[in-house]
Amino acid sequence: AQSVTQLGSHVSVSEGALVLLRCNYSSSVPPYLFWYVQYPNQGLQLLLKYTTGATLVKGINGFEAEFKKSETSFHLTKPSAHMSDAAEYFCAQKRAGNAGNMLTFGGGTRLMVKP
Amino acid sequence: DAGVIQSPRHEVTEMGQEVTLRCKPISGHDYLFWYRQTMMRGLELLIYFNNNVPIDDSGMPEDRFSAKMPNASFSTLKIQPSEPRDSAVYFCASSMTDTGANVLTFGAGSRLTVL
Numbered sequence: 769a770q771s772v773t774q775l776g777s778h779v780s781v782s783e784g785a786l787v788l789l790r791c792n793y794s795s796s797v798p799p800y801l802f803w804y805v806q807y808p809n810q811g812l813q814l815l816l817k818y819t820t821g822a823t824l825v826k827g828i829n830g831f832e833a834e835f836k837k838s839e840t841s842f843h844l845t846k847p848s849a850h851m852s853d854a855a856e857y858f859c860a861q862k863r864a865g866n867a868g869n870m871l872t873f874g875g876g877t878r879l880m881v882k883p
Numbered sequence: 884d885a886g887v888i889q890s891p892r893h894e895v896t897e898m899g900q901e902v903t904l905r906c907k908p909i910s911g912h913d914y915l916f917w918y919r920q921t922m923m924r925g926l927e928l929l930i931y932f933n934n935n936v937p938i939d940d941s942g943m944p945e946d947r948f949s950a951k952m953p954n955a956s957f958s959t960l961k962i963q964p965s966e967p968r969d970s971a972v973y974f975c976a977s978s979m980t981d982t983g984a985n986v987l988t989f990g991a992g993s994r995l996t997v998l
Contacts, residue, residue, distance in 0.1 A: 802986075804989075809991075811974055811989030812976075812989040870928065870939070874925075876926070
C-alpha cells in the first residue's frame with residue numbers, strides 16, 4: 769500500500785529562519801507529488817506539485833520542494849519564514865493504478881513561526 | 884468560479900440526530916471527494932465520485948454514513964444517527980480529469996460537533 773510520511777507533526781522556527789518540512793513517499797512507480805497548506809478554519813490549498821521534468825519545483829509564497837527519487841523524498845523548504853506561514857502543511861501523492869484522481873495524504877506538519 | 888462551496892460551515896447537533904452536509908463542486912469538475920479531518924486520524928478519504936457515480940466508498944466508517952451525488956453540481960454526505968465520535972471537519976473537494984496532475988480544490992469545510 770502506498771503511504772506518505774511526514775516527519776515531525778510540529779515544527780517551530782523563528783521568523784526569518786529556514787523552513788524545512790520533510791516528506792517521504794512510497795511508490796513503486798514515479799509518483800505525482802503535492803504540497804498543500806491549510807490555514808486555520810480553512811480548506812487545503814495547493815502550494816506546489818511535481819509531475820515530471822525538473823525536480824526542483826517552485827510554488828506560491830516562496831516555497832519550493834525537491835523531488836529526490838533516490839531518497840523517495842519531497843521536502844518542502846522556504847529560505848526565510850514569515851509569520852503568515854504559520855499553518856498546517858500536507859504532503860500528498862497520487863495513488864498508482866486505476867484509482868482515478870485519488871491522493872494519499874501524509875499526517876500533516878503544523879508550522880509555528882516565532883517572532 | 885466561486886470554488887467548492889460547502890454548507891453548513893458549522894453544525895452542532897445532539898447524538899442520534901440526522902446530519903446532512905452539502906457540497907457544490909467547481910463547474911466542469913468530474914471528480915468529487917469527501918474527506919474527514921480529526922486530530923487523531925488526520926485526513927481520511929471517505930468516498931469519491933466520478934461523473935456522479937460512486938467509485939470507492941471503502942473509507943465510509945459504517946452504515947450510518949451515506950453519500951449521494953444526484954447531479955454534477957451537488958453532493959450530500961448524510962450521517963444517521965449521528966454519534967459524538969463523528970465530530971470532525973468534513974471537507975469536500977473536486978478535480979477535473981487531466982493528464983494526471985490531479986489537483987484537488989477543497990472547500991472550506993463543515994465543522995460538525997455531536998453532543
